[in-house]
Amino acid sequence: MGSSVTPPLFFISYAHDPFGDDDQHVDRFYRDLNHDVLMFAGSRDETAGFCDASLRLGQRWSRTLVDNLSTAQVFIPILSPKYFQSEACGKEWSVFASRLDEDARPESQDSSIIPLLWIPMTVPAIAQPYQFKETSFGAKYEEVKLRALIREGRHGDDYKSFVQKLAQRVFQHATAVPVAATAARPGFDEILSAFTSMPAPRPSAGNGAAKVRHSNRRSSSLVDRPILNANLPEDPR
Incomplete structure (x- = not known):
């Protein structure tokens, strides 16, 4: 009989x-x-993670x-x-x-955020302390990034391998280094976006590889503290 998991083991954050x-x-x-994380968990549950695919602009x-x-x-x-x-998205980043x-454990800070590149681009400083260049996810992902990996049928095997490797990492980390839940449940207006006043990233030339700036999360968090910018358009997703 399969075991059960305590969801959500992962949360996908993206711009609609x-x-x-x-x-x-x-x-x-x-x-x-979700399917592959449940596979590694040996669970018969239907849900291991969360991704809000229904929220739209103005909600x-x-x-x-x-x-x-x-x-x-x-x-x-x-x-x-x-x-x-x-x-x-900046507010979702802020909450997590x-x-x-x-959490005082460095291992939770190093691995609890797994950025994925949707397209080749220059990664802003706020995301650079995290490991977004993942050779372990496969050469095809490194070459074309996630959007093309999903869209292009000829990359089917590469896509399946990528998802399985990511699922294994998610399950291992979620069960080995759990992050404490927070009792606070803030409303949208109560949260400050981590991206306020940050210059917009630019798509990069060539394969889009960006240099990783070697810094730890604690030092970067000091400059990542935002203030709410009233001039930002309301864009809940």
Whole structure:
């Protein structure tokens, strides 16, 4: 008999695409990752993680989203230029990062955020302390990034391998180095975006590889403390 897991083991954070089909690709990725995490957990549950595929522009955060963000063990931001322009994505980052700030274990801070590149791009400083260049996820992911990996049928085997490796890492980390849940359940207006006043990232030339700035999370967190910018358009996703 399969075991059960205490969800959410992971939380996918991404910027919605109301004018294209990227939401469908993210939803497929979430379902595939959810399946493989449950496989590693040996669980017959239906859900191991969380990804809000229904929230649209103009909507406030749902209580379910806040509860999952406040208890998830691994935070998976899908990085794109639009992601760093989204006030809601910046607030999701803030909520999870604040939980890590309260956790004194360096291993939780180093591995509890797993950024994934949606397209080739220059990664802003706030994300550079985390390991976003993942050779262990496969050469094809390093070459084309997640969006193309999902979209291009000829990369089917590479995509499946990528999801399985990511799922294994999520499960191992979520069960070995759990991050304490927070009792606070803030509303949308109560949270400060981590991306406020940050310059928008630019798509990079060539393969988009960016240099990783070697710094620890504690030192970077001092400059990542934002103040709310009233001039930002309301963009919950």
